[in-house]
Amino acid sequence: MLYIEKGREPNSLVGYKKQKDASYRNLDSSVKIDIKNSLLKEQGYLCAYCMSRISLDGTSGDKMTIEHFHPISDFPNLQLDYNNLLAVCSGGSDREKDKSLTCDKHKCNNYLVHIDPQKRNTVEKIKYKTDGIIFSDDEDVKTELNTVLNLNCSDSMLVSSRNNVKEELIKFFTKSYPRRWTKMDILKIKNRLLTPDKNGKLTPYIGIVLYKLNRK
Numbered sequence: 001m002l003y004i005e006k007g008r009e010p011n012s013l014v015g016y017k018k019q020k021d022a023s024y025r026n027l028d029s030s031v032k033i034d035i036k037n038s039l040l041k042e043q044g045y046l047c048a049y050c051m052s053r054i055s056l057d058g059t060s061g062d063k064m065t066i067e068h069f070h071p072i073s074d075f076p077n078l079q080l081d082y083n084n085l086l087a088v089c090s091g092g093s094d095r096e097k098d099k100s101l102t103c104d105k106h107k108c109n110n111y112l113v114h115i116d117p118q119k120r121n122t123v124e125k126i127k128y129k130t131d132g133i134i135f136s137d138d139e140d141v142k143t144e145l146n147t148v149l150n151l152n153c154s155d156s157m158l159v160s161s162r163n164n165v166k167e168e169l170i171k172f173f174t175k176s177y178p179r180r181w182t183k184m185d186i187l188k189i190k191n192r193l194l195t196p197d198k199n200g201k202l203t204p205y206i207g208i209v210l211y212k213l214n215r216k
Contacts, residue, residue: 001049001126001134002207004117007042009082010034017080024072024079036064039087044202048086048117049103049149050158053204061204062089067104069112086117092156100155110148114140128208132163165205166212169193186213 012031016022036056045061047054053061067088070078078084091105116122125141128134134151136142145151152159177185190213193206203209 001115001117001123002044002046002051002202002210003120003123004043004048004086006083006118007038010038013080013082022080024068027080032066035066035082035085036087038082039066039085040064041200043087044196045200046202046204047089047103049088049107050151051205051207052089052158052161053201054087054089064088065090065104067107069116069118071109071111073109083118099150100153102150102153102156102158106150106153107148112144112148114138115144115149126207126211128162128166128211130163132159132161132166132208134159134162134208162205162208165203166208169203169206169209170212181216186216189213 010031012028012034016028016031033056040054040056045054046052047062047064048067054064055061057063064087067086068075068079069084069086072079075084088104089102091103092101114122115126122141125136125138126134126145127136134145136145173189177189179185181189190210193203193209193213196202
């Protein structure tokens with residue numbers, strides 16, 4: 001999981017909220033597309049929770065959906081609050097069993113009390129084991145990672161995908177910096193990872209690589 005720094009809400013959303021009886025359910029399709037594009041750009045086209053690749057139409061990654069961090073059912077006043085909106089992956093098929101679902105699909109209307117991608121201090125509590133398992137020394141955070149978001153789902157490819165990306169990127173950077181890495185080398189590598197490519201995209205699952213780098 002990566003820290004998400006929210007940007008300005010789209011002008012179209014600002015205008016829409018001024019309409020009488022504006023609601024998320026009745027949101028104009030053009031406004032929703034503006035929101036999706038804005039969320040994708042500020043998240044580097046990665047799911048806010050699992051960091052898998054997402055896209056607007058699913059042609060280059062999982063088709064994204066808009067997640068209400070605080071569910072509309074309990075927080076109707078936040079349904080059009082841009083700071084309450086995140087871009088997430090599909091989380092699995094509706095035909096799959098609950099144990100196979102992840103992220104927003106598994107979260108449903110449950111709350112995340114101890115994890116918030118928009119709060120750096122909660123993201124920094126998240127750690128990774130050498131095999132790609134995501135965990136935390138904070139039991140509350142650990143519980144939400146597993147029981148609410150299901151990010152170590154044994155029926156998905158999340159754990160192996162995280163580990164594979166870690167191995168490939170470390171191998172790549174080891175070739176680029178064959179000597180013993182200095183603090184300056186690590187800083188350069190981290191900056192490269194956190195710099196979107198020409199299409200505004202970040203590498204999927206880079207959270208595990210950043211964690212490993214921070215421990216060096």
